[in-house]
Amino acid sequence: MKLFTFRLFLLSLLVLSFCRADAQDKILSADSSISIPDTLLFKIQKAQAAITEVNAANKKGYDIENLKNRLNDIQENIKPLQLDFRDSKNKLDTKSLLSYGLILKDASTRIASLRTVLIKSNGELQRMSQSIIDLSSDSLLSITQTDDAEKKLYLPQLQEIRLKLQSAGVLTGKNLDQVSRILANVSAFDLVINDLKTQADDQLQHSGEVAVGKEAPFLWNAPLTIVPDGGFWRQIQSSYLGQQQILSYFINSTWDKRILAILFAGAFFFWVYTNVKLSKRAAIKRKVGELQFEYLKAFPILASFIVLCNITPIFEPDAPSLYIEIIQFLLLLAMTYHLRLVLPERQLKYWLVIIALFTVLIIGNGIASSSFLMRIGLLAINVFFFYLGLRLYKHLKITQFTRKYVKIVIGILIGFNGLAILLNLFGRLSLAKAFSVTGVIGLTQMIGLAVFMQIILDAMELQIKISSCNKGIFSRISHSNTRASIKKALHIFSIILWVMVFLINMSLISGTFSFLEAILVKKRAFGSIHFTLENILFFTAIVYVANKLQKHVPVLFGEGSLTYDSEVEHKSSKVALIRLIIIIVGVLFAVTASGLPMDKLTVVLGALGVGIGLGMQNIVNNFVSGIILIFEKPFRIGDYVELADKKGKVKDIGIRSSKLLTPQGSEVIIPNGDLLSGRLVNWTLSHDYVKSELTFKVGTGTDLEALNKMIEEETKQTSHVMDSLPIEILVNAIAADSVEIKVLVWCQSIYTESAFKSELMSRLLKRFIEKEIKIV
Template structure:
């Protein structure tokens, strides 16, 4: 009924207006007296237009009100839906959010570790303050601060997320559309029920959200308090370390024969020292689990490569198992990999606890000693075990973080024993049997450090004495590892260069045939730098020297609108070089040997994954490039500039290069040829040695290497003999003299083919008579050789066997001959013929 009335009310003004206009038009057409039209217009306006205008205004207002109510109702529905969705999101966030129990445990653990850090420094303070205690405590405090900061950031991010939900709910609740009720009673009642239902849904969640936020704010306050406490401890430890370094040469403790100034039970010192060092080690391992995993993967990869190298040498008969001279690196691939990787890649760990480095050196030193067993003399093998024992004793002393009279006597005895043993080595007669002669220089360094440490300990210079004590034994162990790492690395590269017979005889730009067993001096230069870094870590002064360098590397440099750091550029270069070296190593160790089956009849075809190496190398180089950009902090959107430059270069003259690169990818994916396949191209036959980014290398029959661009390789008509199981069909023709029993000859030929295991039986061989020749009846032998590389040898053997079998059976193989028959005519016959010709 109401829609009908509304339609009626809207239609009435329109009809009235139409009627009035019609009357005006009719009067104008009749052209009445001009004085009558104004009168009529005035009377019409006064009586009709006012009512029409009033009706139109009322209808217009009703339309406006109706539109406004519709928009408000739509907004109300949107607010209700958004409020419910936000409340549900907040509920899900609270259920899947931070574990407050874990936060409580972490805070409790942090407080306990903070007390451990203070022990021996701020509580139960020892005299003197030891450098090792300050260093370990500082390392632990920094790790603890980083963990608390990470927890703080995590809680803040979660709290900000909940605050966002809280703010959104509040903003939706303050919208004026929520408080606009429709005039229609039924609509108002329906909207009231919606609000009531929504309130029942949101109100408990809103209360829980507020409580959760307040609870988290309490935890945030506790975290901030602990974070500030740890920060203050770090600052205090830094000050104490600097003060301790300034007083390094001052007397800190009384003489050994005098009464100690501070006495704390040694057992108590040992327990708190063990707790502090193991906690620092545990924290560091947890923070660097990814790097440790990478280190283990590198060890396994290196061990695999050394195992492949050893297997290749065994296959070629070059492996010596008596003394392993020049081949020590492949004696135990896993142990060699541990020594190499631990020694080289220990530098990826930044500021590790000394106990972490000690664990790496211990495992590497044990591995090295096992490798050298049976290779060096018994005297020097015993030297390795004795030095390893001294090293373990030094590590034990290094764990003790607070000075005590017991520890000082312990250091005194061990340093004296080490110095005496080192002197005996230098003055002994066994130097001639030393495999690595540079070892004696580091033995001399150990003797010097232990001797000076002995006297400084007596004189009460405890910190300096202990630092030299550690530097002596640690320096010798590190030097032994580095010296043998260089030697083993050189052996690995030299053996690889020899076994894989690279055409350039170079790997990593080192000509091993020229230098022989000598190690490049550049390796020793790097070794000295690494040795100084590792030994210098025992002194806080070393850190004071390196901090300005680190600061310089970390300071941003601005060029125009681009900012970068020197450290970022160095990281970029190192990662890119590492990716290139890894790509080269992968290609190197998966390359095919250069010995060809054609020159070695006993060579056997072997499976290879070399055909996949192009894809692997592309992935390594591409991944290394993007990782280098990301690690250096270079925005990846800058790559668009590089890609633009490449597109310009391609348009100007790099079409051939791009064609070869794309062709290399096509070869890698479609695999028309694999590394190791026997192919024929441009009338030349050879073995596919490698497939590179731009070009491929084919080793020809004469031993030369043909470098062919990948585009030409796909564009030429290439015959791949290895694609069809590496088979080849051969044909041998032989003739027998006329009068020979052909069935017997055929049986002999079939027996020869049947007896040869290198000739396939499926598809079967065939022996056929082909022609009556001038002096023989010809047979043709058709058969398949099981190896293309041996096909010419098989054919030669078949011909020899046929000749031998026919000779034994009395069957003649005729040689090509021509019979000339000479006939003599009477002399008068030619005279008579001549006379007849004249008569004619």
Template sequence: MEKILEAGRQETINSIEKYSRGRIAIRQDILLQEIRQTSGRARIFLHKGMDTSGYARELKETHDQLTIVQDGITANNGSGHTTRNLAVSWAILNELLLKVSQQRDVVSRHIHTMVEFIDRIDSLSADSALYTFPLDSAQVIQYFNRLKVIARELGPVDTLLRKSIASLQHLQTSYDMTIVDIRTNLEDVERFRRQQDSRIFRRDFSNLWHPPSPHRPLSEIIPMSIAKEKLALKYYLRDFRGRLILLVVLIIAAWRFLLACKKKWADEKGLDPGFKGQLVFRYPSLSAVLVVISIFQFLFLQPPFIFSFILWLISAVSLCIIFYRFISPYWMLFWTIMVALFVLAGLTNMVLEASRMERWWMFALASGGAVYCTSVLRSSKHQELREKNIRYFIVFVVLLEAASVIFNATGRYNLAKTLMVAGYSGLVIAILFIWTARLINEALVLIASIYKHPERKLFYINFERVGEKVPTYLYVFLVIGWFVLVGKNFYAFQQATTPLMEFLGTERTIGNYDFTINSLVLFVVIIGVSTLISQVISFFAAEPGDQRDRDKTARQPGVGSWLLLIRIFVLSLGLFLAFAAAGIPMDKLAIVLGALGVGIGLGLQGLVSNLVSGLIIAFEKPVNVGDIVEVNGKMGTMKSIGFRSSIINLTEGASFIIPNSDLLTNHLINWTMGNNRRRINVAISVNYGTDLKKVNTILETVLKGNDYVMHYPAPSITVVEFAAGSINIAIDFWVADIRDSWHQRSDMMSRILESFDREGIEIPLPQQEITIKK
């Protein structure tokens, strides 16, 4: 028994040992597999890698650009700080800081990923299970060979990871130092700007008639200015290229819209040779450029002067071409001179440092403009002005340019340049805005005259109340915009609006959702724009309003049948873009859709039924826009298929609005699906004794003589019955267009009657015998 018990105890120990070593072997297999997988992922990550040399080149380029920015600020400051130089440098430094911070974040994430690989490999390698060896010598040799293979695979990867981390950490340090340099320069520039603002009325230089103080040559200032302005424009276009593309798309859409309206107006009303009251139609493309840029330039937040200058110059040139031979020669000359002065003032504003030559140029430019505008105010040509409000802005130019001359002569260089540029740009912007308002109102008036079909509500404008006088509220909006654009020339205005911009851009939290007021406004704007685009598509694709146009387009396939799908796609895309732009997570959209599903279940069955029916009509196409249909005995032309209902223009002239679900469930007759053909039946009667062969020959002659009667299917002449007082004959023939059926039926009956009279065949009068019983 003792031997048996001892054997049992020994077997228990051996079994436990065997189980433990089995578990260790399994653990070793798992660890070695994870080490190899982690090593493989690290190798792939290193193979993809990051272009450290490219980042180093960009960092060097950033240092070069930082040197350009420092020129005239902390280096080569021969003539003192100027407001424009500080403003442009501040904008470039912010862009450089954003770019370098983003690149540093990329490097940091790369380092973090590689550190995670090393940490994972080290943690797996430190597991004690790896160093528990089998008891069998053969298994030990096999296990050592496995370790040797993995070590051979892991060694190079570990070395590369550590070298890459060291290299990237050095690059990260360089980025950190660059960020510190940029922030230091930003603080210096901001301090200089505050100093400039606090002593805006103080003297910057000596009087203009005094000997020049030490200053930097203009030959050095201009290349520096060009380099800085190019940098500012480059970074701004990079940041707002999406909005720039949107601006171009809006211009193209407005141009196509005005072109379509012009064509329709020319077809229906006729264009005036002098475009009196129709100036918006003279050059639709230029009108679109002027209107869209004037309104949508506010999409670009805090643009550099060079960007705004380019937009204003494009609009001004467009208005010059529109004005050519439309306004009087005197005021055309005035506008041309003011645009030229605006261009010269804008180019001068891009010279970022002061010089004696530039000060004399500013003096001549401001004084010349003040004198010329004064002569214009004193002239007797005011009656030729088409917009009388322009005179107030001419007075504005005289005051600002005169003040610029005085401040420039007395050494207030920065204030003088700001006033000079604000004067000319203020006048040009004012005229652009005034004529933008006028062109918009002209377009509304002209559309009100030609937009007669039921969809005139598409643009949410009551066309009946649109008159020839520009609405006051439109002027109010444009005046506010004018103050904003002119105020951007002054640093004090920017300082005053900074708290508002910070308020709009500050992140707020409701529950788990972070948002800004800017994002909410952008959400509403995108939804509104997508809705407007949907309505514009309806305008272009809607069935023409008069019978002549319907006849012209009825036989031509169009996009009308796809209109509902296109509008749903546009609205859905706008909804998703609005959610993305506002930063609203898609799970929130799922919650909204879930709530909508509950609403559908509770009370929107009818609405959804009509919407689904509209989709079925769009896909299955039992009827298309432009088809001739008959519903409940009423015939008309399918005008549009909407979300909830469809519109049929009845032959009586009314518009029949029918829910989409009723359109599918009712008995719908589609004449167009049968190629618009229709069979016409004409019944006639002849007396007994009439030669039926002769009658048949006459009828065949009449049918062949009518060009509207189709030869295939061939017409038929059939004796129907022997009635009480006549022989009844039925004539069946086909016409190619159902619209001609009633007219051709009448014409055919008239021809038959004429032929019977000529051949002496009588049509019996209705007779009835009455027998009276006494």
């Protein structure tokens, strides 16, 4: 600071004073007589460039007000923490310490960023200040009485430069003073933040010992009331401001995640709203009837809000416990709005009592007081929930969850409230509060998740019905299997949510994530191969997803289950091509995620090549044949093909093998190599109709002209005949007492040839009997 004051004084002195000492004039004359005017012109240009740079920098400004506001904002965020640390006297609970640690870490990062900007600006201003000092003290730019005639020609320019240097020096000095003051304040406040971080880390390190140890007197020895320094309301105010700061910091720093959750809930609202609107159309209403759902209304705002409250922990897993408690409270209010019209009056009163006690418990949890009245109030709430858990353990049934899961949650409610009672009695208040809140929120969250599951199941049921009516994707898959799979997935998702909230309330979520991360990212070795469990997990997940996806590709492209007698619908082989692409991409991603080095991968591929050479030729042959079939397209799904003694409809074209569905209902799996190398007959490649042949023998005395006319008449009246193509009636052979007749008729489809023959022969037999034509 002294150096800065000296420089500022020197700058002002040199700019404002015009020294005319004779000794200096002689030296100037002696030094510059030879170099004028070239050196003087260079100095003038240099001074003008420096003045332009300084003025441009000062005109652009250094955003002084913004820097001050940033520092003030950080100070305002930390001020409640300073108050709470001072008033708590090193007795902050673990949840607050963890949240304060995050706030202080963020403040330290912001202070470091602010200090970097200020140091850069300060260095730039000092450099410009030094440049102005150097130019102002330059003897060539000074004006004296003894200057020669050539230098006096530049007198107006030199005077203008001196004035500009004076103005730039004043402005630069002002900016330098402001930036230096802010930088000093930033450095001082950085020390405050580091001191608070040290206190938080120290208290957090001993928080386990403090929580387990005796924090307060035994309940029977506790004072009736405790008036801290500044009064009881001062204590509440400091606790409130600290918690408010935690919430404010978290809400401001995680707005992007919250927007994602809101967008998800908005998408759910739009999805349900659209389907409800579609279900009211007359065409759909005739098919599905009147749909009634408990939570899904024409304008599903309540359902969407319940979904939003339940999915919040997934999007914000690092949320402080108070934030989760508020979300749970809002969820209970939303469910109360619905239950007020559903529950009987007595049950509704019990429900309202639970909400009221839950609210009191949350408020009491935030007050750091060990007085007898405060502790006896918490004890009464614990006793109530302990009794409630005993009553619910045998009688509570929630259809969305298994009985075992419900009993575990109720057991935790009973156990945690029982522990809270004992811990409260013996002065372990922090643990007592943590167990109380965790047990109660476990119960309320289970109820909320049950409602969440029912909402999603109802929404999916609505989607299934709408999609089935519109011949969408759900019209091609089993509804019962779909419902079972969705319910299973929701059950797993709900358990994950419940465990996450449980860990957040117990302040274990950060430690759990750190523990899992340490296990997953730890380097392990198998011989010369190094890997991590994270790589294996990603490898397994990618392979599993790719396998599931390629299996369900036909459903996504409108291909349901195929039967032999179903309507003929030829499908292209794009499904097999997409399957191949999914498998290749999945393998590439899986290999990349595995972290296997390329040299090790080369060894694996070499071993695979040896395996192929020894005994996997057929597998590779079938695989390559499948790729060729995809691009060559000798047949399609739905075609009727014949290979050796196998005939049937093509049901599926796979990468290694294809499936034929025979008229008998059996499925024949044929390797793709046989389909490509064998003599394949495709009856429906270009058209479905086929020429059917019918032979029979009549007596030699039969009138063949009348017989031909009769056959032609009956054939035209038969179903599935091609009217546009001619009927051929030929004499195939002649014997001593018979004539063999061959009838060639075009049938509309090879799949109906048997039915066509049966009907035609029945008709002909009936006419032959009428005309007394003898069949030999």
